[in-house]
Amino acid sequence: MSFWQQHKGIIKFIIKVVLTALALWFVFQKLDFNEIFQTLKKTHLGYFFVAFVLYNVSKISAAYRLLRYYQALGLQLEWWYHLRLYYLGMFYNLFLPGGIGGDGYKVLVLKPVYEGKTRQLVSATLLDRISGLAALVFLGLILTSFTSLINFHAALLPLSLLAIAVLYPTYYLFNKLLFPSFLTVFFQTSILSLVVQGVQVIAGIFLLMALGVETHWLAYLALLLVANAASVLPLTVGGFGLREFVFINAYPILQLDKVHAVAFSMLFFFLAALASLIGIIYSIKKESPKLINHQ
DSSP states (O other): OOHHHHHHHHHHHHHHHHHHHHHHHHHHHSSOHHHHHHHHHTOOHHHHHHHHHHHHHHHHHHHHHHHHHHHHTTOOBOHHHHHHHHHHHHHHHHHOOOSSHHHHHHHHHHGGGGTTOHHHHHHHHHHHHHHHHHHHHHHHHHHHTTSGGGGSSTTHHHHHHHHHHHHHHHHHHHHHHHOGGGGGGHHHHHHHHHHHHHHHHHHHHHHHHHHTOOSOHHHHHHHHHHHHHHHTSTTSGGGTTHHHHHHHHHHHHHTOOHHHHHHHHHHHHHHHHHHHGGGHHHHHSOOOOOBGGGO
16 A cells, blocks of 8 residues: 555645645735734624524534435435534544545445445435535525626626526536436425525624624625635635635725625634534444434
């Protein structure tokens, strides 16, 4: 076994840490870190707590969406077991330097009770991610259409409206051609994805309130969705640094306060990290998969 095969998980994690550090270094070259720190210190904890609750509501909805994909395969997991596994996956994705991540861990755990059909489990996990990304782009395009960014070029508005109109029909065709076994849950999972992202937008509103931001809410929220879409790329640790990179480059176009813009993106990361820490509760006790018909 080569050195890369033996240590690729650790190497990938180190690369992510380096890219995270570089992205944050670039961000803090353009503003004063102390300003960010002082802004974050003034965060209203009550509004932050509401945002935290809403964020977890979105993740519970996301867990149910993934469960529906599993059910389409005939894998009938007990709900509370699945939710615990989902949070554990969140924890692994964000905090552990392993090579498989949270999604891979879920596949490994469920493989023995699904007769070893790893490919179908991977397909369910992949489509779950794609469904979430489709909703992210869809809502991002809608919000962006109401911001000053749409005036950047005359062609942006008609292109944006066209993209909104064709996104879900295109996604349906993609699903039908490449993942036909999941077509039965297409509409329910698509609605759940919109719920997930919509609740996170509402959580974002409470984060803006926590920071005392009173103007340009739509622009901040649209940029958050764009930054979240960018953070799907596995380049940094949990998207940290990448979101801030997006915000620091886009704030002049959207006429946002750069300190509040970066503080907002960092606060969202802290929110996600705090929710992911819930998964550590389930990392202590290893459980066998629980099926509804095996209780």
